[in-house]
Amino acid sequence: MAPITVTKASGEKELFDENKLRRSLKSAGADQQTIDRIANAISDILYDGISTKKIYKEAFHKLRQHSNRSAGRYKLKEALLELGPTGYPFEKFVGELLKRLGYQTETGIVVEGNCVSHEIDVIAEKDNKHFMIECKFHNRKGHKCNVKVPLYIQSRFKDVERNWSSQPGHEDKQHQGWVVTNTRFTKDSLQYGNCIGLKLLSWDYPQDKGLKDLISKVNLHPITCLSTLSKKDKQRLLEQDIVFCQQLCEDEKVLNNMGLDNRKKNQVIKEAQDICNTNSNEVTK
Structure with a gap:
């Protein structure tokens, strides 16, 4: 395949590096079979000048179909950007x-x-x-x-x-x-x-x-890693000093005043537990 240039968020351009994608997926906890499948899917959509944002979105979508835990961890960089609007x-x-x-x-x-x-x-x-x-x-x-x-x-x-x-x-x-x-x-x-x-x-x-x-x-992932919560709900939790997934795992009652039904609360807690669980094997859907 001919070299493909990707466009970063800063506007800078660099050559697409599949190994970099594979390393980030492995770091998130994805197994080799999942990494291969996602890398092949990304290869199919590449074109010269493609944004790194588009590559990330596609990889995240594919990863989430396989594992809440890996998807949440893969989202870490974007999750840190969502720890606002104040510092x-x-x-x-x-x-x-x-x-x-x-x-x-x-x-x-x-x-x-x-x-x-x-x-x-x-x-x-x-x-x-x-x-x-x-x-x-x-x-x-x-x-x-x-x-x-x-x-x-x-x-x-x-x-x-x-x-x-x-x-x-x-x-x-x-x-x-x-x-x-x-x-x-x-x-x-x-x-x-x-x-x-x-x-x-x-x-x-x-x-x-x-x-x-x-x-x-230290396995300290922010609540903004969670896909089961809306941006509005994440912001409400941040305003209450609920910043970490670990806090949801330690005290599920912090969700009681969020107006979530039991099914939704259980989904949020399950995803938080999946992201925080370092002792289990890859958690799949």
């Missing part, structure tokens, strides 16, 4: 993610700097390290954090660090600023952030340790 659910998501990775965390904390006070998205501690974490949420695929973001965060962090360093018990602590985004960083922002010692965490950065990898590690 607060994403901040809560990041705080809980780090907590499950062994950090002590607080969200939405006002911290005194050396010059002024700052409202910090997430404060995290682990071992002898103290972190100031700023979350940059975007609801549009293709949007990247440019170099202005780490420049701004670094200036805030240095003001906070000066105050932290003067406090008792902080003499031997290591302080670091973080920037976490659900999308990606530009090349300049990565270069600057790494140069000054900021920790940068995005959808796929650092390699093999990005958000998508950490989420899979």
Whole structure:
């Protein structure tokens, strides 16, 4: 087959890579037979300039016919984009993610700097390290954090660090600023952030340790992964601080005030359980 160019959400073009599609399906938990079937189906619809959005939609549709669990996990990138319209659910998501990775965390904390006070998205501690974490949420695929973001965060962090360093018990602590985004960083922002010692965490950065990898590690998928809930219902849950599928699995009663009939509630709970179930084999319909 002649090389096919695909169009990304940013407008950039690149060659279609079937192996990339196969890796994403495997990461979602699809078995080899399902991966082969979907890859062949995508091959049949390819044309030069096809959008990655169209490829994703077709692959998601095929995958959902096979497995709620794999489809929900495959939808992770889009699900993170739906954690809006404000950035607060994403901040809560990041705080809980780090907590499950062994950090002590607080969200939405006002911290005194050396010059002024700052409202910090997430404060995290682990071992002898103290972190100031700023979350940059975007609801549009293709949007990247440019170099202005780490420049701004670094200036805030240095003001906070000066105050932290003067406090008792902080003499031997290591302080670091973080920037976490659900999308990606530009090349300049990565270069600057790494140069000054900021920790940068995005959808796929650092390699093999990005958000998508950490989420899979702790099995913390957002409710926006669920196909059985409407966007309106997801938004209502987010407004009640119900951000994770795991919360639905732990307490089904959170759906009682949603106006859903028993059949619908059972469908939602079943899908959430399928996505959260890491101990079972592939869950098929």
